[in-house]
Amino acid sequence: MLLIMSCRISNIVHKILVSSIRRESTNSFGLVRKKCVRLSLPILSNTTQWISTDHRLCSQKNMPDQNSFASRTHTCGEMRCTHIGEQVTICGWIQYQRHGLFVILRDFSGLIQILIPQDESAGHLKKTLFDLPLESVVRVTGNVVPRPPGQENSEMPTGEIEVQAQDIEVLNICKKLPFEIKDFVKKSEALRMQYRYLDLRSVQMQYNLRLRSRMVMKMKEYLCNLHGFVDVETPTLFKRTPGGAKEFVVPSREPGRFYSLPQSPQQFKQLLMVAGIDRYFQVARCYRDEGSKPDRQPEFTQVDIEMSFVDQAGIRKLIEGLIQYSWPEDKGQIGVPFPSITYSEAMQYYGIDKPDTRFEWKIIDISEGFRNTDIGFLRDALSKPEESVRAICVPDGAKQLKSKDIEFLRKNSRAQFNQEVTVVALKPDGSWKSPLSKLLTEEQKHLLCQATQAKAGDLLLLTAGEHEPVCRALGKLRLQCAELLESRGVAVRDSSAFHFLWVVDFPLFLPKEDEPDKLESAHHPFTAPHPQDALLLYTQPDKVRSQHYDLVLNGSEIGGGSIRIHNAELQQYVLEKILKEDKRLLSHLIEALDSGAPPHGGIALGLDRFIAIIAGAPSIRDVIAFPKSYRGRDLMSNAPDFVAAEDLVPYHISVSWPAVSQEAEGEQPEIPASGKGFNHT
């Protein structure tokens, strides 16, 4: 193949040099071509397959030169009417052949139709091309000509032209594929992962990976070029955090000593502030060993940011600017500043700390309406000061949800939150279908509908009890009802909308799950207390709010950060007196704070999830080139794999085989047939 290529080059060069009109530069192959053709593009329909992802992603002003240094003059997808009359050389994959007359050639930029001359002298071209299996790779030289009138294809960006082939070289012949590329997205997740290099040829995966690359590039421009952030790489072979149960260990050649792969560069980014770096960022690879959680990856990427002499508002403004600057043009505009909500408001109105604000359905406190009620469980709830009765109203819920659905929701609420849900279905005529119907007066019913803005066809879900479980249960019901309605075709959330939201004023500490009388950090021990609560720290630490902030997009947490403690005594107090940690374990951090640490704060954005939401991808696996399966496997190479015992000797470890070998189990196919395990949430 290499020999064929070499012989043909001189031939092409000759041909092209002969007709070198309107061309300005040569590439390394001696191919003469116009330097960086700038196109004016028609608006592309969303349904068109194989349109140029790059054309969708970048403005025409900043088009990179996709043909520099390569043995082609143009990409398949970039040619338009303006190229008519030019001789071009293109490289690509055979997408399909038609009528012995046309070959459709594909590269990352799109499709182009190649017209095969039908005269006898070009018989060899025809034979070569039509004998080739699909997905074979060829290089074609020819002239750009208009398609005959009436044969234009308006669905195809290159549909007004075709390339009349003059010379063809076969660069590689494709052997039998495990499936056809075009309907590949319908294949099972396991097959997609096993042949990931074929899966990545799909329009959607090309779009996703290019979107990711371009957004990351814009983020770096914003941080580095506009705001003076320094891109610093931090180690991934680090010391194990005490109790870091989710950290992978890496044996070293020193007996018994292990590195660990850190979950984030938290300590390093703070030390860089102490070091006077002033503004740090890193697109950082992080590691978390969570076994088999759906839509989590053992390695993931965060855009990690820290800066000195900043407050919460500063970080938020920085991030709003960052996201606005890097936002893809084809996804509409986003407004800044992003709205902000406190943690306690989020819990009160949405029952969750990452509210999906694309739709309303807020939780409403309807305690007032039941102050004088005779209904036992409501009266009981209201007799205690910390309890209340709350509800959500699901518009059209009575119309759309069946008894079976409602039974499922109630059961779920009982199991997960220990909350009884009382249901009011408002019939089309406005009358009530509810166990409460006979217990309430018309007046009370009217007041309830007024408070919840419920109307005919809506569904009211009520719970009573302590604040937190009541809100959490209703928050969950809100999301479940939205999903159920959407599955019936009701538009609840605009899938093309992007609702950003800051959640602030989190509690600094939470009771430990297993020892509720002890406190643990709600986020991490380096988070600074809220300035207004600074004194509470010494009296009622459980009441202290923190300077932590989360960034939420469409109900997913895509980032979180905080202003950090920069005072060594405060840090020591938190570690020693409140968290009862062994302070020696973090003594190097205390020592660092004591050596002139500036006030500082930062944030980390979860890049995988963020890009997945923007791309509209169902799973973070769709924005990662080579993801692991939900059990942490690489299905292409079959990693992790067995290692010879002698290869473990230098690391002074040996395998402790379980009593019953799980090897057989390990070999089982692990991907469920449905894509169920691969959703967000």
Place this chain on the structure above:
Amino acid sequence: MLLIMSCRISNIVHKILVSSIRRESTNSFGLVRKKCVRLSLPILSNTTQWISTDHRLCSQKNMPDQNSFASRTHTCGEMRCTHIGEQVTICGWIQYQRHGLFVILRDFSGLIQILIPQDESAGHLKKTLFDLPLESVVRVTGNVVPRPPGQENSEMPTGEIEVQAQDIEVLNICKKLPFEIKDFVKKSEALRMQYRYLDLRSVQMQYNLRLRSRMVMKMKEYLCNLHGFVDVETPTLFKRTPGGAKEFVVPSREPGRFYSLPQSPQQFKQLLMVAGIDRYFQVARCYRDEGSKPDRQPEFTQVDIEMSFVDQAGIRKLIEGLIQYSWPEDKGQIGVPFPSITYSEAMQYYGIDKPDTRFEWKIIDISEGFRNTDIGFLRDALSKPEESVRAICVPDGAKQLKSKDIEFLRKNSRAQFNQEVTVVALKPDGSWKSPLSKLLTEEQKHLLCQATQAKAGDLLLLTAGEHEPVCRALGKLRLQCAELLESRGVAVRDSSAFHFLWVVDFPLFLPKEDEPDKLESAHHPFTAPHPQDALLLYTQPDKVRSQHYDLVLNGSEIGGGSIRIHNAELQQYVLEKILKEDKRLLSHLIEALDSGAPPHGGIALGLDRFIAIIAGAPSIRDVIAFPKSYRGRDLMSNAPDFVAAEDLVPYHISVSWPAVSQEAEGEQPEIPASGKGFNHT
């Protein structure tokens, strides 16, 4: 501290708002300031300490806004005469206090002199500031004023002005430091590593990390924005390569199964080409477990590049453009294209595959002059067809090198290459001091001096024997003599010069070290053979040249790559017939090549070494924020460290303790007192 900050803010805001002239934007602290002040900078002397590294690194046109989102209006180092009359707020570290009158404040951008009002009303300011230990962190608000005539400091970029303090806040008090910051660079490597966050405050480390960040940013702009490369992240938890003795293993939760940390994304980058990504790059973290090699790091970074439809010349042009585009302005200009040399020429003239071409001293074949010699060992050597007599001429070598030096060189050559070195010292009067002196006629001596261009005061070093050891020995002597002369103050190599060089036409295979009748890949099994040698592959594979290329800078290899094999049959032939590998181990790669792989090639640049050479740093540790010691330790956190046995249970491994515990040894200080272990080479 937080409370103090908050109270003072309103005060500052008030003051600044009152005098808000010539200012255009507010930051999140409400501090009004000029948006991105653009300065014209004087040329800075190299000796000036604490000059703004950013000013050295970036052109004034593209100055980022270093003050956005922060609680300051200016950085310490950016202020000039043009700021006189402005009220500014700056944050920084106390560098030193003088005469109860001045405080010198430092941040990453440089130094500024703060003038403390001497009137009684400002007594508290004075007391606060002069009581503070050095390296404490303060925020100062004041007016920019000119220094009194005659008191300007021309060594200091901000030396024409000072800031008359109006308000001061203490942000953090520095406790006793383990050493003074200013002469910190003279501390031992171990101390520098243990207190890395202090070491990084030095001007040189700030410069190095910012240089690195900026160059990487420019590289990304070039690749992504100008040439359409896609930044794709590849996994670092991968499958162990068979025989990958240098790969760290990472135990998984499946008994006996391990991931490994790959040495490079080689397989993934090729698969991305098969996937039609067309142009890939990544600033990739790579891992290599080499135990304790000087100037190697267990984790390191490479700029990893691959593209489709490209040849060797294309990749070289791409990289030349990349380096030229990202080259720092303060390091002079570099010319392209870079010169190129074949592997065999490199060996012939420099005795090494990474010649330092900053100086000549080439190896000269002087066999002709000895064709009819009576000197036994020379005659013997020349009687065999593959042997020769060669020499290098060390200018001024006779003048500078002592007998002791020469004895050291000869001994070394004998030990390392089994080569006897014959020495000719040309005395100031041109006469010979050499064992050959009496054995050669004047005519022969004259011819030899002519051939080697030796003149009075020079030193000739001769060896005879087989081509390779002769050249390798002389190549080593060439470098050793250069170092010796430089240590005596003779300028051999220009330390500010940057000599790039491509080395090409490497052999594709080399005899295995332990089984010389078998072949192994000179680089890796995916390297394509040279097109001119394609047929030799089937007859004399040991004679085949490859399409591998190395990029050398000042005698260090900073990059390497190749055009890859894209034909499945050829790849299979190489793996199976030549390398005798078990082809099943790489079956997924063969399968990928068979599914429509485009011709492709790439390169990887070793970022750490490249930046170290440009920065003029003695070790790659000087361009890595948190490097490991030469034994792979993090001396700040003491990683790797012991892990509780129960933490290993989920990974089904246990420690195999050696018979004699090496724990005590592991605790020993491991950094040599001198920096000897930390050089390049």
